[in-house]
Amino acid sequence: MTRLEHCPAPAKLNLFLHVTGRRPDGYHLLQTAFVLVDRCDTLDFTLRDDGQVRRVTDIPGVPEDSDLVVRAARLLQEEVQRRTGTLPPGVDIALHKILPMGGGLGGGSSDAATTLMALNRLWGAGLSKQALMDLGLPLGADIPFFIFGETAFAEGVGEALQAVAVPDCWYVVIEPGVQVPTAHIFTSEYLTRNTAAVIISDFSRHYAVQSSELRQFGKNDLQQVATRLFPPVAEAVEWLGAYGDARMTGSGACVFCAFHSEEQADAVLDAFKRQAPATWKGWKAKALRKHPLAL
Structure with missing residues (x-):
């Protein structure tokens, strides 16, 4: 080969x-x-x-x-x-x-x-x-x-x-048209570094009792910094938050929300096409259980 x-x-x-x-x-x-x-x-x-x-x-x-x-x-x-x-x-x-x-x-x-x-x-x-x-x-x-x-x-x-196991779901992801350098977030004076540690059973228990709306566990401590420094991230969180528990991934800038079905994700994307700023990009994705190249 x-x-x-x-x-x-x-x-x-x-x-x-x-x-x-x-x-x-x-x-x-x-x-x-x-x-x-x-x-x-x-x-x-x-x-x-x-x-x-x-x-x-x-x-x-x-x-x-x-x-x-x-x-x-x-x-x-x-x-x-x-x-x-x-x-x-x-x-x-x-x-x-x-x-x-x-x-x-x-x-x-x-x-x-x-x-x-x-x-x-x-x-x-x-x-x-x-x-x-x-x-x-x-x-x-x-x-x-x-x-x-x-x-x-x-x-x-x-x-x-x-x-760990999490619900099998679809995600709508928004790219709000900005790049967020990771170093800017981790060196910011606004970053808190004292969130109490959790245990894995807390996380698993949260997802074992999900209702019709998929709500995520905990929070993203980096989001408060990114939304302060990069307003389009805050705007994307607010817009997608009208449809569910929207939050930023990693150090930003992308924002996501989980849905039980592809139909729900498509409905949000239809609204996105009508309402979102031209500088934003939106797409849907399915959760993967395994990496396609997994050893």
């Missing part, structure tokens, strides 16, 4: 996100729940015989050498060489983006995770899921989740993961 095509890199949503403290090294301590959805970037991988890792598509604002996809591929290449004494073949990577940057959907981390999983297969490296998760963590705290590959309760900086 010399090529893998149309490898999906799904988006994630944070059903809740609490900041419970800060480590001495500056990393924030978090509790969150991640769910995968079926809106995806896609990547193609083609082996080359000179050992080079190259991105063959242009991504505006993202130089090739700083792209997480390229860095992940080179890191895996080094790891395979360390383990086997042989440098794997090079690879051309075509990255087809639909997930927005600065949207809180984990697009860059998902792209990197898909790169690690796909090249682990294409190079015949044979690394375990845990080994790939450990390899990806220094590149980005969300990468281990995408390799973990199922709905998860996460702690620490986001790398301590446990599988």
